[in-house]
Amino acid sequence: MDPSQLNRLGPGQPYPLGAVSDGLGVNFAVFSANATRIELCLFDARGRKELRRIDLPECTDEVWHGYLPDAQPGLIYGYRAHGPYDPRNGHRFNPHKLVLDPYARQLTGPVSWSDALFGYRLNHARADLAMDRRDSAPAMPKAVVTEDLPFNWGNSKAPHIPWTDTTIYEVHLRGVSMQREDLRQPLRGTCAALADPRFIEHVQRLGVTAIELMPVHAFLQDRFLLERGLRNYWGYNTLSYFAPEPTYLQRGPNDLRQAIRRLHAAGLEVILDVVYNHTCEGSELGPTLSWRGLDNASYYRLVPGDERYYINDTGCGNTVNLSHPRVLQMVTDSLRYWVQSYGVDGFRFDLGVTLGREGTGFDPGSGFFDVLGQDPDLARVKLISEPWDIGPDGYQLGSHPPGFAEWNDRYRDTVRRYWRGDEGMRGDMAARLCGSRDIFDRRHRRPWASVNFVASHDGFTTQDVVSYDGSHNEANGEGGNDGHSENYSHNWGAEGPTQDEGILLRRQRVQRALLATLFLSDGTPMLLAGDEFGNSQDGNNNAYCQDNAVSWLDWTQAQSDSGRALSNFLARVLALRRAHPSLRATRFGDASQELCPGISAISWFDSEAKPMDQGAWDDPQGRAMLLRRAALREDGSVDVTLLLLNPGPEALGFTLPEPAQSWIRELDSAALSPAAPVSEGSITVEGNSLTLLAAANVNGASS
Known part of the structure; x- marks a missing residue:
C-alpha cells in the first residue's frame, strides 16, 4: 500500500517496543518519559520524501504507541519528538529533527553530514543553547519495518564449546x-x-x-x-x-x-x-540522531546540578544511563534479540x-x-x-x-x-x-x-x-x-x-x-x-x-x-593445548596437590631444577624458569608437561626436575622441529625461545 494513504493510527499496544508487523498492520511503540508529543513520520520507498506525519495517539507507562492498519514490512519511518528544548535541565527535544527508532532492526540510507543534523545552531554565540529549526530528515537514515519471520537454521546448531x-x-x-x-x-x-x-x-x-x-x-x-x-x-x-x-x-x-x-x-x-x-x-555539541532527541535526560547520564553536560566515563562524549529501567531494558532487549534472532x-x-x-x-x-x-x-x-x-x-x-x-x-x-x-x-x-x-x-x-x-x-x-x-x-x-x-x-x-x-x-x-x-597459558586465549x-x-x-x-x-x-x-x-601449538589438559586448567584448586608421587599440580624450578624460592622470585636479573604442570585425564591417568622459558639472548641448559620421566619434546619455538624423545636429564633451550616437554608415561599410564 502507498504510505501516503496510511493516515489513521489506532491505539495499539505499549509492548513490544519498536515497529512490529502482525500481517494486518504495524504496531509502533517508543519510550520517552519527557516528551509531550511524538509523531510517526512515513517516507517513500527510497526514504527520500516524507509523506505523512501522524501523532502516536497513546502513552502508557511512558511508552508512546499506535497501530497503523494495513501497513506492511518494508515501510520506511522515523520519529519527531516534541517537548522542551531546555539543555540546562537536560532536555533537547527538537521536532525539526528526525530521529531513529532505538529499536529499528534495519536501516536504509546513510547519514549525509549536514549542519541540520544538529539540534542547536552551529557557530552561534549561545552554542548548544540556541535551537536549530532546519529539517534534518533529508540527511538522516531511516528505519525499515522488518518481517519477523523465523530464519531457517537447518541442522547447524550452536556448538556450545565449553x-x-x-x-x-x-x-x-x-x-x-x-x-x-x-x-x-x-x-x-x-x-x-x-x-x-x-x-x-x-x-x-x-x-x-x-x-x-x-x-x-x-x-x-x-x-x-x-x-x-x-x-x-x-x-x-x-x-x-x-x-x-x-x-x-x-x-x-x-x-x-x-x-x-x-x-x-x-x-x-x-x-x-x-x-x-x-x-x-x-x-552536548554532537548531532541529534536518536536517543538525544527522544529523551536526552533518560537515555544519558548527565552531570548532577548542570544537566546541560554529559558524564563522560567513556571518553566518547556521553555515557548511556543503564541505571534507568527503560534504558537497561533497551540494552537487554538488544542482547536477547541478537541471541534469539541471529544465534550469536x-x-x-x-x-x-x-x-x-x-x-x-x-x-x-x-x-x-x-x-x-x-x-x-x-x-x-x-x-x-x-x-x-x-x-x-x-x-x-x-x-x-x-x-x-x-x-x-x-x-x-x-x-x-x-x-x-x-x-x-x-x-x-x-x-x-x-x-x-x-x-x-x-x-x-x-x-x-x-x-x-x-x-x-x-x-x-x-x-x-x-x-x-x-x-x-x-x-x-x-x-x-x-x-x-x-x-x-x-x-x-x-x-x-x-x-x-x-x-x-x-x-x-x-x-x-x-x-x-x-x-600454553591457563585461561582463555584470544588471537588477533x-x-x-x-x-x-x-x-x-x-x-x-x-x-x-x-x-x-x-x-x-x-x-x-x-x-x-x-x-x-x-596450529601445532593449539593442537598441543587440546591434547594436554595440564595446559588448560579447569579450576584453580590447590597448586601443591600431588597428583602422583613427587608431582604436584604446579611446580616452579630454575634452570638447575632447584625449586624457586622467594630469593629467586625477587632476583631482578633472574629470567629463565621451568614450569611443571600436572592434570588428570578423563581416563584417570595423569598428564604432566614441562614448559621451559628462556627470554635471554643466549642458549641456556636446563636440568630436568625429579622424579625422572620419559620426556617427549613436543615443541621447540626456536628449531620448529618435530616431536622427539629426550634422551638425557637435561636439555638446551635456545635464546628468546621456549620448549614444551610432555611425559610419555606417568605411573604406568600413558599421558
Whole structure:
C-alpha cells in the first residue's frame, strides 16, 4: 500500500517496543518519559520524501504507541519528538529533527553530514543553547519495518564449546576479506566473505573455536574523520543497537544470519563485540540522531546540578544511563534479540566497567550484571568484559561477577615485557601463565575468566610488537599523539621493515615465543586475526580510522614462506593445548596437590631444577624458569608437561626436575622441529625461545 494513504493510527499496544508487523498492520511503540508529543513520520520507498506525519495517539507507562492498519514490512519511518528544548535541565527535544527508532532492526540510507543534523545552531554565540529549526530528515537514515519471520537454521546448531576448550579469534568483518584476491570484488568486506569456505577452512586448520567480530551494529561515520579523508573503521560508534551495519550486507540482515549459520556448521561459535557504554551522538555539541532527541535526560547520564553536560566515563562524549529501567531494558532487549534472532553465542562488552556503574560508581552487583545473570537466554552465552573505562576507579580487572570473563591486559603487558627481556618479570610472568590466580581466584571463578592476549585490535599486532620501538600513527592526522604510549615492544635492531637476516630471525623467534606462550597459558586465549601469519599495520597502534591496507589483513603475507611457517607452528601449538589438559586448567584448586608421587599440580624450578624460592622470585636479573604442570585425564591417568622459558639472548641448559620421566619434546619455538624423545636429564633451550616437554608415561599410564 502507498504510505501516503496510511493516515489513521489506532491505539495499539505499549509492548513490544519498536515497529512490529502482525500481517494486518504495524504496531509502533517508543519510550520517552519527557516528551509531550511524538509523531510517526512515513517516507517513500527510497526514504527520500516524507509523506505523512501522524501523532502516536497513546502513552502508557511512558511508552508512546499506535497501530497503523494495513501497513506492511518494508515501510520506511522515523520519529519527531516534541517537548522542551531546555539543555540546562537536560532536555533537547527538537521536532525539526528526525530521529531513529532505538529499536529499528534495519536501516536504509546513510547519514549525509549536514549542519541540520544538529539540534542547536552551529557557530552561534549561545552554542548548544540556541535551537536549530532546519529539517534534518533529508540527511538522516531511516528505519525499515522488518518481517519477523523465523530464519531457517537447518541442522547447524550452536556448538556450545565449553569455556575451558575455547580459543578466540578476534577479527574485523570488513578487514578480514578486503584484500582477498580470490574473492569477487562485491563480496569483499561483507558477511558473505565471512562465510566463505576458504576462510572457514583457514580458521579450522588453525584450531580456534570462536570468531569474535568487532562491532557489527550499525555505526556512524564521524564527520571530522570524513573531512580528513578517513573513516571510522573499528565501528565503536553505535547508531543502532538492533540493526546490523548496512555496509556489511549485500541483500539484508539475513546475510549475517547466513554467515553465522555457516560458522556454526563448521563448529565455530560467534561472539559479538558490542558498545552499550556510549552512543554516536557524542557530547552536548554532537548531532541529534536518536536517543538525544527522544529523551536526552533518560537515555544519558548527565552531570548532577548542570544537566546541560554529559558524564563522560567513556571518553566518547556521553555515557548511556543503564541505571534507568527503560534504558537497561533497551540494552537487554538488544542482547536477547541478537541471541534469539541471529544465534550469536556470546558478547564482548566494550568498556564493561561503564555498564556496571551505578550512582556510587562501579558495582559488581549493578542492575546490568544482575539482569544478565538471571536472564534465561543471556546467562547461558559467553559474556566477556573489557574491565576498564576512564571514569573514577575505572580499572576493575578481576572485579566482575561470576559468569563473566575479562580481557586481561596485565597478561598482555607482562608477556611482552618478559620476552623483551625486562628485569624483575619472573613472578608476574608465573602468575600470568597460571591463569592470573592472583586476580581471578575469588568467588569460585575459574581460570577461563582470564581472557589472555598478546595483541588485539587496539594496539600493535604481534608482528609490530617485535618490529617497532614506538608507534607510527602519522596517517591518523593527530600528530602522533594518539594510541598507547606503553607498547612494551622492541624492534631488535632496526625500526620497521629490514633486510637484515639476523634481525629477522630474532624477530621471528620472539614472535613465536609470544604466541606460543599465549596458548600454553591457563585461561582463555584470544588471537588477533592475522597474527597467525605475521600481519603488520606498519607500526600504527591505533588504526581505528584506517579503512585501508593498513588495517586490512594482507593475505599475500599468509601465502609467503614465513607466513605459512608461522600458521603451521600455531596450529601445532593449539593442537598441543587440546591434547594436554595440564595446559588448560579447569579450576584453580590447590597448586601443591600431588597428583602422583613427587608431582604436584604446579611446580616452579630454575634452570638447575632447584625449586624457586622467594630469593629467586625477587632476583631482578633472574629470567629463565621451568614450569611443571600436572592434570588428570578423563581416563584417570595423569598428564604432566614441562614448559621451559628462556627470554635471554643466549642458549641456556636446563636440568630436568625429579622424579625422572620419559620426556617427549613436543615443541621447540626456536628449531620448529618435530616431536622427539629426550634422551638425557637435561636439555638446551635456545635464546628468546621456549620448549614444551610432555611425559610419555606417568605411573604406568600413558599421558
